[in-house]
Amino acid sequence: MPQFPIDRYLLPETPIEVPAGFTEVRQSLTAGLPHRVELGAGVHAVLILPTGLARQWLDTDPLAVVSSSADDLAPRPAPPATPRPPALVGRVPLRLVVRQGTRILGSVPLAAGLRRVCPDAGPPAADAAGTAPVAVELLVLTWLLHAGTVRGSGDYGSSVTLAWRPADRAVDRFGPPPINEFVWRRRPPAQRVESELGPGKLRYRYLLDKKLRRVLR
Structure with missing residues (x-):
């Protein structure tokens, strides 16, 4: 049976753009x-x-690709009829440890397009030396890692590109505000989904009972 031509329906590949206010940093991993x-x-x-x-890295071709952001951005085609030979590794756990001096602000996995605020567990506290706390927002753009870079120093064509900004402003991505529960209940039943439990349900029943008691008086 011929395979369905799903490739024609996939979205075209688009590069990750650096948002306004971010500073792009690109470095070679030499x-x-x-x-x-x-x-x-x-x-x-x-x-x-x-x-x-x-030993696996020592016996591998130094120019073999260990990890690349192109794998995250490329579309996923249908699996071939003949299985491909196994890769060097499945997905290596590359991470970025964000630090201010010796203080660790957070750990960010390498995923194309990932935005992460470090630290993300509340405002950072000053250290014993009295250093002012800093929070940053990190954006992972692209990277390319060869086996030779894992083994040691040398120019094997590996690089990483990031973007960052001080996290001293409110977020620029947000959704619509929640609809008031009383407005939501006035919509047709076919256009709403609600739970029989929760504080909203109990509060509505309390106000309704209060109005009924007022009418009965």
């Missing part, structure tokens, strides 16, 4: 891993690859 990327305002990110398979 010093191996871990690699330090200076962001600014005393904040830097360290690209790390936790792995315990040292």
